[in-house]
Amino acid sequence: MNEFNIIRRYFDRPPKRALMGVGDDCALVRPDAGLDLAVTTDMLVEGRHFLPDAEPRALGHKALAVNLSDLAAMGAAPRWATLSLALPAADEAWLAAFSEGFFALAERHGVDLIGGDTTRGPQLVISVAALGEVPAGLALYRGGARPGDDIWVSGELGAAALALVHPEIREAALRLHRPEPRVELGERLRGLAHAAIDVSDGLAGDLRHIVERSELGALVHYADIPRPAVFAKLRDEKLERDCVLSGGDDYELLFTAARERRVELEALSRELDIALTRIGTLQKGASELVVLDAQKKPMTYRGGFDHFGGR
Amino acid sequence: MNEFNIIRRYFDRPPKRALMGVGDDCALVRPDAGLDLAVTTDMLVEGRHFLPDAEPRALGHKALAVNLSDLAAMGAAPRWATLSLALPAADEAWLAAFSEGFFALAERHGVDLIGGDTTRGPQLVISVAALGEVPAGLALYRGGARPGDDIWVSGELGAAALALVHPEIREAALRLHRPEPRVELGERLRGLAHAAIDVSDGLAGDLRHIVERSELGALVHYADIPRPAVFAKLRDEKLERDCVLSGGDDYELLFTAARERRVELEALSRELDIALTRIGTLQKGASELVVLDAQKKPMTYRGGFDHFGGR
CATH class of the missing domain: 3.30.1330.10 (PurM-like, N-terminal domain)
Known part of the structure; x- marks a missing residue:
């Protein structure tokens, strides 16, 4: 042929x-x-x-x-x-x-x-x-975030990266191999979100793009980040943190919006049947991402994926 | 990095x-x-x-x-x-x-x-x-040719293919490695040409696309096809025919236009300082390409380049 x-x-x-x-x-x-x-x-x-x-x-x-x-x-x-x-x-x-x-x-x-x-x-x-x-004029940029914005994420994070380590977990493998792009959600976020990015390189790496382009600081509460229930069974804290904070390939939407839009976003979540979760806030200050653990202590994490530097 | x-x-x-x-x-x-x-x-x-x-x-x-x-x-x-x-x-x-x-x-x-x-x-x-x-509406399609159209080609054909055999011929190597897209000519052909294609797979293969899409037959005079002067020195008829009729990578424009536009096209050629040469005509009939030699006998030739079939 x-x-x-x-x-x-x-x-x-x-x-x-x-x-x-x-x-x-x-x-x-x-x-x-x-x-x-x-x-x-x-x-x-x-x-x-x-x-x-x-x-x-x-x-x-x-x-x-x-x-x-x-x-x-x-x-x-x-x-x-x-x-x-x-x-x-x-x-x-x-x-x-x-x-x-x-x-x-x-x-x-x-x-x-x-x-x-x-x-x-x-x-x-x-x-x-x-x-x-x-x-015209309604595109969502990485640099559009404003001080005081909530940081939201759709769905759950960490499944695709988990599948690299545990390919036998079907739910995770499905996320890695057949990611579902959040097409309708993206369109509905116009005029509602200030900034958006998709989580392809990992939460930490992708949120840093918003932080740098918007010239703001980000504070994220680790416990609030939505993740598949299977992590609770695996009881591997390091793996879980690596997948949830730094794992790529989830293709969820990470976006920021004013506090005043919370009710609308919760209604949109119900309408589309897609979980939308607040995981932190943006504020004036150095373009840094701080992730706090359950004891409100800053956590260390790995940055985004880099094809020429390895992880 | x-x-x-x-x-x-x-x-x-x-x-x-x-x-x-x-x-x-x-x-x-x-x-x-x-x-x-x-x-x-x-x-x-x-x-x-x-x-x-x-x-x-x-x-x-x-x-x-x-x-x-x-x-x-x-x-x-x-x-x-x-x-x-x-x-x-x-x-x-x-x-x-x-x-x-x-x-x-x-x-x-x-x-x-x-x-x-x-x-x-x-x-x-x-x-x-x-x-x-x-x-809007002025794009040139492969399928726009009409019966009686002249077949035109810009520049010369065969140099890029020649460079694959004779990389030491500088003029040919330059055409292979640094082809010059006919950007301005393409824009100026709007409203003037009926159909156009660029010669990337070789004259025979690319003209066949026009012929098939336009549902017309094409008659081309081999001796009229413009080619680099170096072929006359090489005195290799088979190589010359293969390069000129079937050699790819020249990135000249092959187009068709009504006889009534000849004067305009000749003026455009002078204005842009790009050779434009009539090499044949299109007529009603089976979607075939016939190439005649100097004795007006049909020549055999190889089709276009195919990445999965070889040449």
Whole structure:
């Protein structure tokens, strides 16, 4: 099977919102007037972000999910995506499962696959770019936080990192391999949150981006951070702290909002059936993150993930 | 040096036309009303598209150039790009030269680098996505050709493929390693050309895309195809034919236009100082490409490049 047939068979589905999808020199879209366009891209590399035997359907899902999570963190509605693959071989069963995983998530969120590139490479590399729309002026930036803001997080943190150590814990493995981007939550946070980021590198690392960009200090109460119940059974304090504070790949939304919006956010949590938890506050002062334990003593923690420094 | 420092030092230049560039969850741009957005992406893989010792400045140039060439083939003005890199190591000299090559071309065409991803990988992979703008309804498609159209090509064909066999021929090597995307020509062809494509896979393969999408037949006169003078000295007919008809990577524009536009196109050629040559015509009939030699006999030729089938 050649490159053009791979694209035709597995990746060419008629777009719903594009003037031209796959099959020309470029895709062509017509953004609506009054909307800003959010653009993001993520690359997943075999051996670095996933193992060579990773389940292809989950990979197709995750490659798009991490990009939709970035759009959600800007408050943008996902619209279009491109997908580039370097493949060791044209394995039809793999391609079928991968594209199924990709399109299942894409179609659930109304995302058109409008272009890409397929090439041979000794090792699997997946590069996705995604475009989303947000009403002009309403995008959520990392730097928008204000003094006195509550710090909120959706869902639970630490499951994906736990799966790296305990792959047999199904609930954790599911979070690592099939993260659910908080697309609807991101859109609903427009005008409600001041700043937002998705937790891809770990709470400590990602909150530090908000702190630095907003030029504020953050105080977080460790005990308040929502985490899977399984940690209580494992009774491994160090592992738990590493996963909850520094584990990446959860793709929850971390955001800040004024105290006055608490009631609205609690109502939104019930409406969307997504846990939203207050874990701390932002205040004027040095751009630092302080995490307090149950005895209100500052804890040590590891920073975010860095591909060139290791953890 | 860590991932964030690599981005900060080498890839974070303030955008001219974006509300948010590198440094948040997404970039944010505001497309002008009345413009369509063209989106394209290309992935370059070490060992497949370039050798491990490839000159980094030229690679940075080429990674963007091949995407700008796709935008030109749609008649779109380039505006924004993202760049994702899988890197074996954080080699500062390499990064400095690569980013210089990338930005030199980007700045020449007013392109903002607005996002990307940097990760470690055993082998160098470069993935670029580019966005361009074209007045609504004026994009050039592969399928827009009409019966009776002249077939035109810019510049010369065959030099890049020749460089793979004769890397010592400097003129050819330059075309392979530092292709010049026909950005201005693409924009000027709006309303003038009926269909366009860039010659990335070879004349025969790329013209076949126009032929199939437009549902027309093409007749090309081999002797009319412009090629570098060096072929006359080499006196290797088979090599010459393979390079000129089937060699990829030239990144010239191949387009079709009505006979009535010849005078305008010749004037445009003089104005831009870019050779524009008529090499054949399109007519009703089966979607086939016939290439005639000097004796008006049909020639055999190889199709386009296919990453999974070889040539």
